[in-house]
Amino acid sequence: MHNSGSGGRSGGVCHVVAMPFPGRGHINPMMNLCKILASRRPNEILITFVVTEEWLGFIGADPKPESIRLAAIPNVIPNERHKAANFPAFYEAVMTNMEEPFDRLLDQLEPPPTVIIGCVELRWPIALANRRNIPVAAFWTMSAAFYSMLHHLDVFAQQRHLNVDKDKLDGQVENIPGISSAHLADLRTVLHENDQRVLRLALECISKVPEANYLLLTTVHELEAETIESLKAIYPFPVYPIALPYRI
Structure with missing residues (x-):
């Protein structure tokens, strides 16, 4: 080093x-x-x-x-x-x-x-x-706004015991508290354009922030x-x- x-x-x-x-x-x-x-x-x-x-x-x-x-x-x-x-x-x-x-x-x-x-x-x-x-x-x-979107997506997935899978989550994005209708298109883009391994790791990172x-x-x-x-x-x-x- x-x-x-x-x-x-x-x-x-x-x-x-x-x-x-x-x-x-x-x-x-x-x-x-x-x-x-x-x-x-x-x-x-x-x-x-x-x-x-x-x-x-x-x-x-x-x-x-x-x-x-x-x-x-x-x-x-x-x-x-x-x-x-x-x-x-x-x-x-x-x-x-x-x-x-x-x-x-x-x-x-x-x-x-x-x-x-x-x-x-x-x-x-x-x-x-x-x-x-x-x-x-x-x-x-x-x-x-993007941070908040990922935070609420992570909380929603954990509460519903859902895997971060675009096919399972996509139909439920309208029901995620804290994400406004103005951000739904952005959220769908995040779900569909990102590799699921990357998205899972990104949400795992977000989940660590409360310990900061x-x-x-x-x-x-x-x-x-x-x-x-x-x-x-x-x-x-x-x-x-x-x-x-x-x-x-």
């Missing part, structure tokens, strides 16, 4: 470990969030941004604040060239192969991590942080106020909308 960037910091510094899903649409917003955090308290925060060795090669030379350092875990998932050819296999590998090397990396970091920010779609950072008694924020990179300490949504409150307020009513912990620029 490799580290790049600034070295260890003295005690009292908040050490944030950021673990994005290995994809540009997740790494960019996670990095932008980290840059915002670093700019707010540059002398009080250290951020370790974790990627695979392949992604370290892609972004290692990108400009970033001194308080953000990169760390890499081994390439335990299919490379980017093969991801599109078999995305379900890539998604399953991300869910199953990355947790152990990330866990080992946490043991090597100095100072010890203060908080973990993990992509919702990784599934495992929340449980890992809880085992280590480290506060954890679940980070969602798409719209609050925070939910961070990359959205603007004014654009999705009703959805955000409904999510705040669902969870017993803070839900924060964060407006992120594409690049900082």
Whole structure:
């Protein structure tokens, strides 16, 4: 495992470990969030941004604040060239192969991590942080409306003891509480255009969020106020909308 960037910091510094899903649409917003955090308290925060060795090669030379350092875990998932050819296999590998090397990396970091920010779609950072008694924020990179739709779909499937199968669920989508008629077409698209293995794993990721300490949504409150307020009513912990620029 490799580290790049600034070295260890003295005690009292908040050490944030950021673990994005290995994809540009997740790494960019996670990095932008980290840059915002670093700019707010540059002398009080250290951020370790974790990627695979392949992604370290892609972004290692990108400009970033001194308080953000990169760390890499081994390439335990299919490379980017093969991801599109078999995305379900890539998604399953991300869910199953990355947790152990990330866990080992946490043991090597100095100072010890203060908080973990993990992509919702990784599934495992929340449980890992809880085992280590480290506060954890679940980070969602798409719209609050899409998150809410998946949340209510997961709850509905669990309550009805249904498998996430498009043929079994499709006839019942009108009856899912929390999903408006305006979103039914979107939900049908999700059910029909996604591989069922991917959908099952995605809903499993959503089901882990209640065990987090925070939910961070990359959205603007004014654009999705009703959805955000409904999510705040669902969870017993803070839900924060964060407006992120594409690049900082």
